[in-house]
Amino acid sequence: MSDNIERNEEYLMYVEKQTPKTGWFNSLFHAFLVGGMICCMAQMFGDIIKAYNPTMDILRVGSWSSIIIITITILLTGFGVFDRIAKFGGAGTFIPISGFANSIASCAIEFKNEGLVFGIGAKMFYVAGPVLVNGVAYSIIVGLVYTLIQLF
Amino acid sequence: MLAAIFMYVKVFCVGGLICLIGELIEIKTKITPARILVIFLMVGAILGGFGIYNYLVEWAGAGATLPITGFGNALARGAIEGATSNGLFGAIGGGLMATSAGVAVSIGLSYIVSFFVKSKTKKS
Numbered sequence: 001m002s003d004n005i006e007r008n009e010e011y012l013m014y015v016e017k018q019t020p021k022t023g024w025f026n027s028l029f030h031a032f033l034v035g036g037m038i039c040c041m042a043q044m045f046g047d048i049i050k051a052y053n054p055t056m057d058i059l060r061v062g063s064w065s066s067i068i069i070i071t072i073t074i075l076l077t078g079f080g081v082f083d084r085i086a087k088f089g090g091a092g093t094f095i096p097i098s099g100f101a102n103s104i105a106s107c108a109i110e111f112k113n114e115g116l117v118f119g120i121g122a123k124m125f126y127v128a129g130p131v132l133v134n135g136v137a138y139s140i141i142v143g144l145v146y147t148l149i150q151l152f
Numbered sequence: 153m154l155a156a157i158f159m160y161v162k163v164f165c166v167g168g169l170i171c172l173i174g175e176l177i178e179i180k181t182k183i184t185p186a187r188i189l190v191i192f193l194m195v196g197a198i199l200g201g202f203g204i205y206n207y208l209v210e211w212a213g214a215g216a217t218l219p220i221t222g223f224g225n226a227l228a229r230g231a232i233e234g235a236t237s238n239g240l241f242g243a244i245g246g247g248l249m250a251t252s253a254g255v256a257v258s259i260g261l262s263y264i265v266s267f268f269v270k271s272k273t274k275k276s
């Protein structure tokens with residue numbers, strides 16, 4: 001038993017040694033660069049939409065620019081390009097809404113072989129599910145607390 | 153013109169910084185990306201619930217709305233707006249209503265795209 005644990009530790013050290021180190025300063029810089037660029041793109045789309053529809057509500061402009069980013073991400077995922085950007089950008093690609101879209105699209109493609117219902121239907125939300133479930137739960141809590149505050 | 157450039161600098165810095173914090177957490181603590189997403193979502197929902205995040209959205213635009221913290225903020229903000237205009241019904245449904253378009257596009261388009269793309273990784 002102890003031998004087993006020792007070997008496990010050895011193995012973990014081996015894995016640690018073998019995983020390529022990109023230097024944490026570099027990866028932080030990449031995340032900053034890619035994340036900032038994706039946000040700037042969204043801002044640009046928002047500005048373009050606003051230039052054509054000056055009367056549009058600012059929240060709706062934000063939603064539209066998010067939708068454009070989501071569409072681009074899913075198409076890039078379909079073409080297999082997004083993985084390369086994600087490898088470079090790290091958190092810079094999965095923290096913006098593009099990460100959410102990419103996780104749904106890539107899981108749908110990956111589990112396609114397992115069928116429509118239990119493949120795509122169920123496993124599409126393997127990563128995005130926790131985000132959606134938690135998000136909806138928090139929003140209900142916020143709404144209920146706010147309603148209670150309004151009562152008094 | 154100068155104001156527009158300054159706005160883009162703000163968007164870049166705020167969006168980049170939020171991603172940088174996420175990357176820092178991932179490197180230093182080895183928490184998986186899915187958990188980091190949920191943590192960021194929670195932070196956004198809490199800040200949005202207190203109305204603090206809206207100031208950041210006003211100041212930095214897409215730099216604040218596009219990261220997943222902005223998604224959490226949109227959920228909380230939608231719930232608050234629903235509660236003020238539609239009472240209990242709005243409080244429950246408002247969050248989903250505010251974010252419904254983005255989520256629907258993600259799901260629908262992924263579904264369509266998955267029909268056209270062959271999966272490379274799983275070849276049983």
